[in-house]
Amino acid sequence: MLQRVISLTVRDVRFQTSLEQHGSDAMHTDPDYSAAYVVIDTDCGLKGFGLTFTVGKGTEIVVRAVDALAGLVVGKSLQEIVSDFRGFYRLLTSDGQMRWLGPEKGVIHLATAAVLNAVWDLWARAEVFITCADCFFRLPEDQMLKEGYPAYTTSCAWLGYPDQQLKQLCTDALEGGWTKFKVKVGADLEDDIRRCRLIRQMIGPNNTLMIDANQRWDVDEAISWVSRLSEFKPLWIEEPTSPDDILGHAAISKALAPLGIGVATGEQCANRVMFKQFLQASALQFVQIDSCRLGSVNENLAVLLMAHKFKVPVCPHAGGVGLCELVQHLILFDYICVSASLSDRMCEYVDHLHEHFVNPVVIQDAHYMPPKDPGYSCEMLESSVQRHQYPEGEAWKAAHEQMTKA
Template identity: 80%
Template sequence: MLHKIINLTVRDVRFPTSVEQHGSDAMHTDPDYSAAYVVLDTDRGLRGFGLTFTLGKGTEIVVCAVEALAALVVGKTLQEIVSDFRGFYRLLTSDGQMRWLGPEKGVIHLATAAVLNAVWDLWARSEGKPLWKLLVDMDPKQIVSCIDFRYITDVLTEKEAVDILVKAQEGKQQREDQMLKEGYPAYTTSCAWLGYPDQQLKQLCTDALKSGWTKFKVKVGADLEDDIRRCRLIRQMIGPNNTLMIDANQRWDVAEAISWVSRLSEFKPLWIEEPTSPDDILGHAAISKALAPLGIGVATGEQCHNRVMFKQFLQASALQFVQIDSCRLGSINENLAVLLMAHKFQVPVCPHAGGVGLCELVQHLILFDYICVSASLDSRMCEYVDHLHKHFTSPVVIQDAHYMPPKDPGYSCEMLEASVQKHQYPEGDVWKQHMNK
C-alpha cells in the first residue's frame, strides 16, 4: 500500500469503428470508439491502468483535462489515497479553480473518471484481487467511506448506506458462489446497430440465438417507418418470448417520444432507452408516466452527469431502469452512491457497456451490486457488445449470455501495448493508413 505514484501518462487511443458502422445510432452516426487511456507508474514498479470512453473527435480535449488533474495525483501514495478516498475524490472534483469547468460533469468529469479508474485498478492489483472481489471483501463502513455524500443526503445518508450493505451480508457468500458458477445475465446490442443492413442484422440475430442470447436491443429513432420494419424483423427473428429493448439515443422531444414509442409498442419492448435529452429529468418523468399503461419502461443513465442527477431521476420516478456507466460518472466512488440510491428506490440497475473497455469495467460494478447491494436478479441484465475486446490483457468472458467474473487482479482495463501504439491518434499505424486513403 506504500506504492508512491511517480508518473501519470495519458494517451489518445482510437479505433476506426465508423468504417463498418459499429456503434451507429440515431444521434451518433459515425462513432470511432476511443479512449483517453491513463497509466499510473509507482516507485515499486506496480502500475495502474484506467480509461474513459469517447467517440473519436474530442478525445484530445479529455487528454488535456487528464493532464490538468495529474498534479493532484502524482506524488501521493496509494495508502494516502485509499485511507481517505472520499477526500481524494473531492480533491479531484472540487479544486477551487478547475471545479468551474464542471462541476462534476462534462469533459473534466470524464477525465476524473479515467484517473480514478486507474487508482482503483492500482488498489486492486496491490491486493492481488479483481476489482469486484476487492469491493465484495470490504467492510460496509469502508465501502461507504469511499463515497462523497454531498448533495444526496436528502435521499441517502451514510447510515442508510451502511444499513443497506449490512443487511445484504446475509446470503452474500452464496451469491458470490452463484456468480462464479453461473455468471451475470447479459443482453446484446451488437446485432442491430442503426447502420447495419437487414441481411447483416438477420445473420447476427441467427448467430446470437444459436449462442444462447435471449435479450436483444435495437437502435431506433431516425425514421419511424424504418423502425417499425426493423423492429418487426427482429421480433420475428427472436420470437415472442425473448426480450426486446429499443434505444433512441436522445433523438426526440418529449411528445414525439411518447408518440413514436406508442407506435412501436406492438413489438413489446421492455424499455425505451434515452428517449429525449439526457438532462431532461421531468421530460423522462412525463414519458415514463405516458408509457406505463403500455408496459414499457424508460431506461437512461449512460450520459447522466453525476449522482445528483441520478438522485433526481429516482425522486421524480423518471426511469424504471438505471443505467450506470463506468466512465461517465466519477469512477467507482460515484457509481457506488448510485447503486445504493437505486436499491433504496427499488429500481433495477442495468449498466451501459457499449464502447471500448466499458464491458471490461462495468462487469465489476454489477457483480458487486448483486452480491453486496441488491441481492436480486429480477429485471436485471448488463449490456454486452462484441467489439474490441481483443485489445485488452484481460478481456471479458461470456458464457451462455452471462458475464463470467474476472479472475485477474485489477479493474480489467489494461490494454495491450501493441494495440495502444497501433491505434494511438494520430501517429499510430492504423491512423496513418486511414488518413492516407
C-alpha cells in the first residue's frame, strides 16, 4: 500500500462497431464503441487499469481531460489515496480551474471516472478485500458463486439490425437460455410496432421484454409512443426523455403506471445528486447505473445505497466496450452487501468486444458468474490496444486506406 504512483497514461481506443450497426439506437445511429483507456504505474511495478466508455468522435477530448487530471494523481502513494478516498474524489472533482468544466458532469466527469476506475483496480490488486466475514454475507456470496447474477440481453435488437438478423439472434439467444430481452425503439413508431411484434412473437408471451428510446422523445411524445407499444407488455421504457429531466420522468411514470409499464433511467444521469432527486420524486421504478459515465465506482456505490433506501431495484446498464466487465463488480456488491435481493433485478449484457480483455466477463445460462481475478476487470490486451488505438493503430490505418481508395 506504500507504492507511489509514478505515471498515468491514457490512450484513445476505438472499435469500428458502426460497420455492422452494433450498438445502434434511435439517437446513436453509427456508434464506434470506444474508450479513454488509463494505465497507472507505481514504483513497485504494480499497475492499475481503468476506462470510460464513449462512442467514437470526442474520445480525444476525454483523453485530454484525463491528461489534465494526471498531475493530481502522480506522486501520491496508494495508502494516501485509499485512506481518504472521499477526499481523493473531491480533489479530482473540485480542482479550482477544472471544476469549471463540470462540475461532476460532462467530459470532466468521464475523465474523472477513467482515473478513479484505474485507482480502484490498483487498490484491488494491491489488497484483497474481505467483506463477507459473517454468515449473512456468506450466504449471498455462495449463491452468486453457484448460480451467478441474472442478466438480460440487448445484443439481439439493435435498431440498425435487419429483421432476418433479429430473428436469428433471438433464436440463438433462446437456445442459450436467455429469457429477458431489450429492444431499441424511438426512430419510427410504425417500425417500432412491427419490430416489437416480431420480437414478442419470437420470444413468446412469458419471457420479459424491455424497450429503450435512448432519450429520443419529449415528455408528451414519450407517453403517446409507449402507450402505442403497450400491447407488447414491456416491463419498462428506458431513457424515454432527457436523462436530466426529473419532473418529465415523473410525469411519464405516472401516465404509464396504469399500463403496467415502469420507467428506467440512469446510465447518462449527470450525478448522484440528480439520482437522489429522481428517487425522491418517485420518477423511476428501476434504477440504472453505468460504471463509466456516472463518475466511476464511487458514485455508483452511493446510488446503490440510495436505491436500497427508496426500495427501487437496480438493473445496471452495460452496453459498450468494457462495461460488462466493470459492472459485474457493482451488481455483486449490491446483492452481497446491500440489497440481498434478486427481485426485479437483472443486469444488461451485450456480446461485443469481450475478446479484447485480459479477464473477460463470464456468462453461464444467462447469468453473470463472479470474476475470480483481483482487480476491476478492465485491463485490455496490449495487442488490442495497439491495433485499435486511434488514429495510428493498424485497424484505423487500414480503414483510412480503404476510404482513400474508395
